[in-house]
Amino acid sequence: MKSGSVLSKSEDSTQARREFLKSSISIAAIPFTLSEVDFFALNFMDKSDNQILTASEKSIIGGYGSWAASLVAATPSLSFRNSGENDIDSWKTKAVSKANELIARPQKSEPKVTIEKKYTYDGLEIEELSWQLPYGRSTKAVLLKPLGVKKPLPAILGLHDHAGMKYFGYRKIVKTSDDQHPILKEHQTSDYGGKAWANEIAKRGYVVLVHDTFAFGSRRVLYEDVKGLDWGSLDVTNKSDKxxxxxxxxLEYNKWSSEHEHVMSKSLFCAGTTWPGVFLSEDQIALDILSKRPEVDPKRIGCGGLSGGGLRTVYLAGMDERIKCAVCVGFMTTWEDLILHKSFTHTWMTYAPLLPKYLDFPEILGLRVPLPTLVLNNNQDELYTLSEMKKADVILGEVYSKAKASDRYAAKFYDGPHKFDQQMQKDAFEWFDKWL
Known part of the structure; x- marks a missing residue:
């Protein structure tokens, strides 16, 4: 790729997925030539079993799909949809406790917040903030608010996306100057209808905080800090232009860091935590910081985000009732969809082992019932199966209906690929306005 060139979102994500598959199963690791594999398949497989799978039986894990899917009950054991669960408070105590156990969130801390810079831009007052957690480099964040705030306002914790771009964090959904990086400009054009959505909702009268989360932006893993891995194309030591x-x-860093994801995830499992748990801990710290701001009404805080931000919304809004209104964009389906069809399109950041035994994926977000929740989906989203997105909508609808809170849940479906465009933003902002 030529110097200074920029991959489009679709090219970048497709390339990242191909590279992940290449790094996961290298042909060099298979001790046969292709002709030997064909010979083995033709001559040494059990010829007494020559059953051919039908199209409906095939899955991303071959003939094991139906068996694996059968391990997850249609109504998991801690689902509020179970006939024996009629008391919402009793059910929530059990379900949240089990979810906390399996998400295995590291203990939170209360860091000191430093204001690095203050200025105005785009009709907003902007503060660049930082805080130091007990691990990793300092967290960078930005706070946006309307000019001349005189009284406490509702607030939004904006959760940035993944997009195969770990070099950037909060910068993906804000704009703090006219001098915007071309990769960010392209990303906001392709995924956000050309808007920095955090700026747009701040202009409506909200205080908005967006922070770099674990492994993104200021929190990213630096190549030069990694020891014991000899793969990857990133070589900072030999760069003439650093x-x-x-x-x-x-782009080179984003490619390398995508290939590093499975390493990080396995290490987190070995440490007794999960990637959703680390996200939850860091997002709750940001929520602590936002809720203590003098210009914020702590009883009127919402959160939302696209894709990886939608994933973080599921866990944060599901597990923390301080989030009074939630909008999950482009991250809603069922565990069965991931088992049979789509786990390969998703980051390692999605999974909390064993949790599917107790709650289906949408029911993690459903732990917040009866608090207001909006889910925005795209009909041609390549990351999910449409039928499973609609099944997730039915599940959440049943949860809210049983809690007699149907008016506080809504899901919308839009034509187009994975995105949070201007029409979707309009609907999300109106939902926040209604409830906050």
């Missing part, structure tokens, strides 16, 4: 903001260097 400018980290150069487009080709960013």
């Amino acid at each position: 400018d980290p903001e150069k487009s080709e260097n960013i």
Whole structure:
């Protein structure tokens, strides 16, 4: 790729997925030539079993799909949809406790917040913030608010996406100057209808905080800090141009960090935690910081985000009742969809082992019932199966109906691929306005 060139969102994500598959199963690791594999398949397989799978029986894990899917009950054991669960408070105590146990969130801390810079831009007052957690580099964040705030306002914790771009964090959904990086400009054009949605909702009268989360932006894993891995194309020691903001260097880092995800996830499992648990802990710390701001009404805080931000919304809004209104965008389906069809399109950041025994994926978000919840989906979203997105909608609808809170849940479906475009933003902002 030429210096300074930028991959489109679809090219970048497709390439990242292909590279992940290449790094996961290298042909060099298979001790046969292709002709030997064919010979083995033709001559040494059990010829007494020559059953051919039908199209409906095939899955991303071959003939094991139906068996694996059968391990997850249609109504998991801690689902509020079970006939024996009629008291919402009793059920929630059990379900949240089990979810907390399996998500295995690390203990939170209360860091000191530093205001790095203050200025105005785009009709907003902007503060660049930082805080130091007990691990990793300092967290960078930005707070946006209307000019001349005189009284406590409702607030939004904006959760940035993944997009195969770990070099950037909060910068993906904000704009703090006219000098915007071309990769960010392209990303906001392709995924957000050309808007920095955090700025747009702040203009409506909200205080908005967006922070870099674990492994993104200021919290990203630096290649030079990694020891014991000899794979990957990123070589900072031999670069004649070490400018980290150069487009080709960013794209190279994003590719390497995508390949590093499975390493991080396995290490977190070995440490007794999960990636959703670390996200939850860091997002709750940001929520602590936002709720203590003098210009914020702590009883009127919402959260939302696209894709990886939608994933974080599921866990944060499901597990923390301080989130009074939630909008999950582009991250809703069922565990069965991931078992049979779509786990390969998703980051390792999605999974909390054993949790599917107790709650289906939408029911994690459903733990917040009866608090207001909106889910926005795209009909041609390549990350999910449409029928399973609609099944997730039915599940959440049943949860809210049983809690006699149907008016506080809604799901919308839009034509188009994975995105949070201007029409979707309009609907999300109106939902926040209604409830906050």
